[in-house]
Amino acid sequence: MDVHQVRRAVLEANSVLSSSRDGIQIYETLQTIKRYLGGTESPPSVKEKEEFIHSHFTTFLQCLISNLSPHWMELFQLDEEKELWDSFFLEGPADQSFMVLLDSIISTGPSFRLNKVVDVLERFLQRGGLSSLMWEVCKQQSQAGSLVLQEALLNKVVCLPDHLANKLQGENHPAFFPQNYFPLLGLEIIQVLERISESLREELLSVLVPHLTDRTQSDCIWQRMCWRLIESVPDRWMEAVICAFVQAVPGPAVLSRLLGNLVVKSKKAQFVMTQKLLLLQYSYPTTLLQSLLGYLALDGTRRTLLTKVLKELLETWGSSSAVKHSPVEQQTYISRAILICLSHVKDTEIESLRQELLTSMMEGMKCHLDSNLPRVRYLGMVVAESVSARITPEGPALKFQYEEDNEIRELKSLLIQRPEQALVSDLPSVVNNRPSMTLNSVLKPSAKPRPGASEGDDSDLDSDDDLVPYDMSEDKELKKIKAPAYIRDCIEILTGPEDPDKYEATMGILETLIRRNAAAAQEVSVELTKVLLHLEEKTYIEGFMGLRQSALVALAVTDPIPVSHFLTAEFYSLNYSLRQRMDVLDVLATAAQELSRPATPKPERLPSVKQPSIQILSVDNPPQNWQQVVDERIKSKTRRFAKGPSRAELPCTPNKFGPVAGHFFFPLLQNFDRSLTTFDLLGDDHMVLGRLAHTLAVLMYFAVNTGVAAVMGKALLEFVWTLRFHADAYVRQGLLSCVSSTLLSIPAERLLEEVAEELLETQAWLADVAEKDPDGDCRSLALQNLFLMENLKKKLGTAPLE
Numbered sequence: 128m129d130v131h132q133v134r135r136a137v138l139e140a141n142s143v144l145s146s147s148r149d150g151i152q153i154y155e156t157l158q159t160i161k162r163y164l165g166g167t168e169s170p171p172s173v174k175e176k177e178e179f180i181h182s183h184f185t186t187f188l189q190c191l192i193s194n195l196s197p198h199w200m201e202l203f204q205l206d207e208e209k210e211l212w213d214s215f216f217l218e219g220p221a222d223q224s225f226m227v228l229l230d231s232i233i234s235t236g237p238s239f240r241l242n243k244v245v246d247v248l249e250r251f252l253q254r255g256g257l258s259s260l261m262w263e264v265c266k267q268q269s270q271a272g273s274l275v276l277q278e279a280l281l282n283k284v285v286c287l288p289d290h291l292a293n294k295l296q297g298e299n300h301p302a303f304f305p306q307n308y309f310p311l312l313g314l315e316i317i318q319v320l321e322r323i324s325e326s327l328r329e330e331l332l333s334v335l336v337p338h339l340t341d342r343t344q345s346d347c348i349w350q351r352m353c354w355r356l357i358e359s360v361p362d363r364w365m366e367a368v369i370c371a372f373v374q375a376v377p378g379p380a381v382l383s384r385l386l387g388n389l390v391v392k393s394k395k396a397q398f399v400m401t402q403k404l405l406l407l408q409y410s411y412p413t414t415l416l417q418s419l420l421g422y423l424a425l426d427g428t429r430r431t432l433l434t435k436v437l438k439e440l441l442e443t444w445g446s447s448s449a450v451k452h453s454p455v456e457q458q459t460y461i462s463r464a465i466l467i468c469l470s471h472v473k474d475t476e477i478e479s480l481r482q483e484l485l486t487s488m489m490e491g492m493k494c495h496l497d498s499n500l501p502r503v504r505y506l507g508m509v510v511a512e513s514v515s516a517r518i519t520p521e522g523p524a525l526k527f528q529y530e531e532d533n534e535i536r537e538l539k540s541l542l543i544q545r546p547e548q549a550l551v552s553d554l555p556s557v558v559n560n561r562p563s564m565t566l567n568s569v570l571k572p573s574a575k576p577r578p579g580a581s582e583g584d585d586s587d588l589d590s591d592d593d594l595v596p597y598d599m600s601e602d603k604e605l606k607k608i609k610a611p612a613y614i615r616d617c618i619e620i621l622t623g624p625e626d627p628d629k630y631e632a633t634m635g636i637l638e639t640l641i642r643r644n645a646a647a648a649q650e651v652s653v654e655l656t657k658v659l660l661h662l663e664e665k666t667y668i669e670g671f672m673g674l675r676q677s678a679l680v681a682l683a684v685t686d687p688i689p690v691s692h693f694l695t696a697e698f699y700s701l702n703y704s705l706r707q708r709m710d711v712l713d714v715l716a717t718a719a720q721e722l723s724r725p726a727t728p729k730p731e732r733l734p735s736v737k738q739p740s741i742q743i744l745s746v747d748n749p750p751q752n753w754q755q756v757v758d759e760r761i762k763s764k765t766r767r768f769a770k771g772p773s774r775a776e777l778p779c780t781p782n783k784f785g786p787v788a789g790h791f792f793f794p795l796l797q798n799f800d801r802s803l804t805t806f807d808l809l810g811d812d813h814m815v816l817g818r819l820a821h822t823l824a825v826l827m828y829f830a831v832n833t834g835v836a837a838v839m840g841k842a843l844l845e846f847v848w849t850l851r852f853h854a855d856a857y858v859r860q861g862l863l864s865c866v867s868s869t870l871l872s873i874p875a876e877r878l879l880e881e882v883a884e885e886l887l888e889t890q891a892w893l894a895d896v897a898e899k900d901p902d903g904d905c906r907s908l909a910l911q912n913l914f915l916m917e918n919l920k921k922k923l924g925t926a927p928l929e
Contacts, residue, residue: 130178133163133171137183141190150202157211160187164219180220188215188227195240216247221259222280224251229283232294245295249302257284258315262322284312301917328371336375336385343384354387362395369399374411379421391428401436406443409460413541416464421544424471434476437468441484444510445491451854454901455502459534462506466541469517477517488514499814499857505529509538610636614647614655621658627667634665634674641681652686653693660697660707676713683718687787691715695794701803708806708815712822715791722784723829785833792826792839795819796846813855820850820861827868837881840869844885851892856902863908866893870915875922890916 136159143156163171163179171179191212203209216224228248235241264277283290291303301307342349360368369386376382389396400419404411423433443449444461477484488511495507508527515525529535610632611617617640620626620633641648641655648655659679665671683690697703698711784791799808799819808816827843830836847862866889870878878886893916896909 133175133178144190144194154208185223192231197239213247221256222263225260249300258318261319332371332375340381353385365395366399373415373419379418382418382422383425388428405464409457413463416467420467440465441487445487447494450494452901462510465510466513469513470542470544481518485518499817608632614640631668634668637678638681645685649686652682653689656682656690656693679714680717684721688790691790699798705815709818712818716822716825719784719826719829723782784829788830789835817857817861824864824868827872831872836873837877840873841882843869859905866912875919
């Protein structure tokens with residue numbers, strides 16, 4: 128019955144796709160068929176999926192391509208509807224998708240259909256389609272006719288560059304060039320071999336480990352046999368065996384039963400377990416670290432290795448070179464290992480290493496706190512607090528202020544051993560020469576109840592607990608002083624003797640006064656900006672920093688040229704703290720955002736203007752949000768085919784930031800390489816340099832399609848080229864954001880006229896970053912910029928960047 132339903136559904140779908148001109152009907156039909164590939168809320172039965180894949184998938188793909196036309200695609204108004212068509216080729220069986228796509232390209236003449244199929248094939252390659260194809264062929268070895276299919280696929284895979292070159296001629300895509308395609312094919316082959324190796328290892332261990340675990344639990348003969356079995360493994364295979372066992376066991380006690388003291392007896396095993404798995408790799412889950420380090424802690428002969436590992440982990444954690452050049456993921460991995468070690472080491476062991484651990488902790492804390500990446504700083508704070516608490520338990524506690532997130536809570540939880548890790552109950556007497564312990568004996572409380580205490584004693588209960596609290600939710604605090612009504616009054620209050628009530632009332636009303644009376648604000652804009660910039664934080668005013676920044680932004684928007692001249696000049700002046708200089712950058716970027724948007728009564732309070740791109744300037748926020756900015760701009764530049772508007776159109780208003788963009792941008796750019804007595808952007812103040820790069824990127828972004836954008840872009844690319852090899856990841860992220868802003872904000876024709884040479888140099892640098900940069904965010908941004916350049920080339924229909 129299931130088979131007949133699938134056949135009927137496919138026949139009906141083919142009929143609809145061939146005859147219907149109703150976009151909704153076509154979309155619903157595709158959704159119905161997509162169900163047979165799985166991954167939906169109502170998955171098909173096993174028989175239905177097999178029937179569709181083996182008997183109908185290829186013909187359905189051919190139907191999709193044969194009915195493809197510009198008119199047909201215009202029926203899809205949303206991107207997700209257009210993506211549904213592509214998903215059949217990208218998410219279905221890779222071998223059939225590849226054959227249908229390549230056969231269609233070979234048999235189709237120049238047309239919209241050919242261009243679409245070529246684009247999908249390119250996406251297929253970029254998403255690892257070749258490795259999926261080879262993996263599926265490997266699983267079909269025992270099926271009838273598989274040799275014929277393998278031969279056909281082999282010919283198509285090897286000859287793909289020739290087929291595409293013959294068909295597309297001068298319009299061929301770079302992804303299909305032999306120099307690009309065959310290295311990709313080599314990488315895909317390696318991935319398939321790794322999957323095969325892992326699959327074979329899992330099949331072996333899925334049987335071996337459970338049986339050994341069960342038999343060694345209470346039988347010392349089986350335990351000794353297991354030890355001898357693993358000790359006899361040759362050194363060249365020892366790493367693979369150990370890694371597999373450590374990942375397969377449920378915890379350290381089982382690992383100790385299976386391996387015994389292998390880590391002490393075998394130098395190769397010791398290197399793998401104390402060096403390679405901890406310091407040279409970082410892709411393993413936390414459970415592996417807990418099993419491995421717990422194993423070292425479970426026996427006295429192995430505990431010397433545990434303290435040695437803790438010392439080496441802290442030395443690596445405290446290395447400034449490692450903090451600067453290793454990925455954040457590896458630093459997180461090492462931090463986890465340190466915290467797990469701390470949960471196992473004893474106070475006497477800590478005492479013997481106190482001075483060495485203290486030295487590494489102090490060096491590492493400085494390196495981490497100097498980082499511009501918030502995640503790295505938080506790692507430094509958590510690890511330093513934990514190490515300090517163990518080194519000097521009797522001294523004052525080292526405590527940092529930070530907001531705990533899920534990652535920080537997970538790190539702190541590693542300091543507490545799981546019951547399984549704290550027990551040696553699973554180890555029989557042959558391991559430790561001492562009686563076994565039970566879970567109850569370990570967890571049994573030792574404290575006795577105090578005399579005279581009774582479980583049912585409620586004499587201490589307070590009778591007032593039955594009273595219902597009075598509802599004060601609607602109460603409002605009475606203001607002790609009236610808020611000032613004029614901007615000059617505000618200046619007098621803020622520059623006069625400090626009165627908390629007056630200060631609070633003034634800061635609460637200041638932004639409103641500035642926006643309400645622009646003429647009065649312009650008369651004193653620079654004076655008031657100077658007062659606010661030098662105003663120290665008032666902790667008794669709730670949200671003081673936000674109120675202060677909002678007032679500064681209001682001034683910059685109300686009187687942009689004088690205020691921007693003052694702020695950019697003060698940014699490079701003496702006698703300012705780094706915090707004040709970063710405040711200047713935040714104000715300029717936020718003001719540029721507001722000026723560039725359509726005028727509204729309160730733009731900063733609209734949901735769409737909650738500073739999506741300015742978040743990159745926050746001290747405690749990493750620059751990942753720049754990706755959202757890029758994605759939004761790419762979406763806005765995507766050409767849509769529809770019968771009507773797919774969304775409400777924004778009012779057409781001039782970009783108010785355009786006429787003043789140069790006043791914001793160029794003064795910030797011109798003195799970055801000048802060193803002051805207390806301020807050196809190219810030296811120790813690289814955090815501010817990173818913020819400057821991000822700010823320049825934001826200013827460039829909001830200057831889209833303005834007259835000065837091309838000049839700004841040329842200057843910005845020169846700035847990027849000067850600093851492209853900077854050691855700090857946050858600075859490099861800012862530079863890559865600058866490139867994104869330039870590509871997105873300047874029309875393609877102007878880019879090629881004004882900065883063609885700079886783009887060519889930048890493209891080579893981006894390719895190097897995308898391949899070799901240790902920071903994952905930098906690699907992602909570089910790859911995004913390369914895609915933007917490729918889209919630029921396609922749009923112009925030329926090859927200017929080759």
